[in-house]
Amino acid sequence: MSHSRRAVITGCGALTPIGNDAAAIWASLSEGRGAVGPITAFDASKLPCRMAGEIKDFAARKHLDNKNEIEKAMGKSLKLMARTIQLGLIAAKYAMLDANLSRGQFDSTRFGVIFGTSLIAIEVDDIVSAAHAALDNPEKRVDLRGWGEKGLETVEPTWMLKYLPNMAACHVSVMFDLQGPSNSITQDDVASLNAMGEAVRHIGRGQADAFLVGGADSKISYLSQARHNLFLRLSRRNDDPGRACRPFDRDHDGMVFGEGATVLVVEELEHAKKRGAKIAAEIVGFASAFDARRDGSGLARAVTQALAEAGIRPDDLDHVNAHGSGVPEQDRIEARGLRLALGPAADRVPVFGAKGYVGNLGPAAGVTELGFSLHALAHGALPPTLNHDHRDTECPIVVHASGLRPIRKPFVMKLGFTDLGQCAAVVIKKWE
């Protein structure tokens, strides 16, 4: 019963550092042109890592149509949304357009939303006045009495809502009247792949006919940059940002962040057929596992289980779309796990890493990078992994690193994992 209802991808909307529409994204990918550069949003000169994949000149209101009543109302609510949430909302709009779906033309109660998001750091400018109130005492110490008495009232009434991780899914559900199951998965770099797996299970058991499955993230804010520079291994190659994120390369030295959002329409097959939707791919396998020792064994289990659900062997994969963060330890764990799961096929199945193009989009990375493989399937060519010049000898896999490689097989696996060992694997099959 669980497998009788199949889930297919019928739409994609993406805002990424390499483009905000399919044509621009494919142009960058096919030409091997990445968008990681020096941070331009603010003076980042004091940060150890001063690079990112930014979406320059993003203004959500420019993407909303003022003649459309709902979009006009959403435009008025933009001040309630952190940049992460705005990115998610606009990507959702383009996913619906791409899938040729509009509000009111489907059963709202059978259409859900699952997003991958994570902690959204506050914009510190929002609370400068409150901070002054807390420090307004002879000793200039932080005094919560001052905050409570005079500071708190300077904070916008809706301040907290701007940063709640579930608000991306919430605003999206309001914009399109999606009353089906709603979830916001906060599992860092695997969040949006877990979201996809959960949506497929919902559709499989018949609880919904369609989902917007998305991921959104921006760490381009003062506090987020400071925090992540403190606790993550970020690249120090500030003199050459375009070459900083180097998946599985001998000279990888850490990750680089990117910002963006991707939203996919995931739909039950018969539902999609009935309305004449264009189908890009079927989601045929999903697994989540935990790599407790961070030795690749958990990742290998996720890969093996996802292949088993898809009913395929490793050699049936056209390519593996890897996590490939560019952090040396993580690249090695991933490569070892892949080798463990794929066996000798690891010498034959090419691995693609997308983060050299856009940086790590965190909770949005999984669906965004899977979107790149959808473009590859559509164009019949796998773009090169950027900045993979010399293989790290501790990464026993074959990375596709130059030119466009013809797509030969219909199956693709997308991988993700977190620094703590949470792993996710998704297998898709090109729709033919």
Add this chain to the structure above:
Amino acid sequence: MINGRRRVVITGMGAVTPVGHSVAALYDAQIHGRSGIDRIRNFDARKFPTTFAAEVKDFDLSRFLPDASRYRLSGVNTRFALAAAAQALADANGMSAIDRTRFGIYLGNGEGQSEFDQLIAIIGASAFPDRPAVEPSKFFELALERLNPEREYELEMHTTAGHVAEQFELLGPNFSCLTACAASSQAIGEATELIRHGDADLMLAGGAHSMIHPFGVTGFNRLTALSTRNEAPQKASRPFDLNRDGFVLGEGSGMVVLEELEHARRRGAAIYAEIGGYGSTADAYRTTDSPPDGHGAIAAIRWALQDSGLAISDIGYINAHGTSTEVNDRVETLAIKQVFGERARHVPVSSNKSMMGHLIAAAGAVELIISVMTIRRGVIPPTINYETPDPVCDLDYVPNTAREQRVDHVLSNSFGFGGQNVSLIVSRFKE
């Protein structure tokens, strides 16, 4: 199997709450109507609009974990989660031989605690003199020098499920979600589905959260969501009462071990109850308000009923979301009446939040545990502080004193800020 579906039972439970650090203490407080609400001790809240909350008191992780010091820089949500998980796993008993790769985790979990004082000092010191904005290079310099990397890392939401999975060797599916106040009910529902589908045989599921910190109280106070009955904190959480004026923040964690029935039988596990049904919907209405017609809540309850195969007459007790806000209690009452019709007035409905406050992401899991205990013990916890009936809230709220009554099936509701609605049905286990 029912209709070819794998059945999911509860074989272990653990809780850290404002009214006790064990399931037994929690339930005892609930049926005796003991409030856990008092002046805030976590920080100096004397000049905040709300000065009280339901805090977890005298919590000591080393009583639950031998190597508790590993987590001294973790958020309290993570530490509560580890303690509740340790209890639930010990309670599930006889887990040594099980296949850990078939044992996963699904948490409804919040953030850790910001280094508030440091951050405020840094913001103050890096602000431009003439406008409410910080100078980025100054801010970065100070933040990189003064913020603690490990504490900052432990704010991240995936760290809780990561640490718990590592500590207890849970190698299967690993998820966490944050759908505000619905999160841990959603985690239990989705974990149930992972077992039903065969993605796992066991799941540790539940929630952990604390928003009793300066940013949390500031945020909720600005939204005017919290009670400000500062003169009588223990009277402040009064769900369904006419004079309710907002919710009271709580904190803590609740965890259950969910297990596929045959798996539980094979290892001879004691079975507390069965997860009967789960429904999840969205209001698609507004970010903070419930729609006046309660359509999302109604749909979630109906989904859960349909999923369980039960009739409305089977439900013996409704464990309400019952936040003590004007809107929630009115709309939840309406939703119950819409679904249960004539029968609504004959089903006892109560809110555990009247005593332990609102545990936000952890609320649903703790309330489900209370629901299971209600089935086991046959005593329905009251809604305390119910003094003045509200004409629009006209159900049987089990006012002020517990009621002895056999209950076989409980409906537990959780509705989140942002319009996520989750209903769970938990049932007495029958072969």
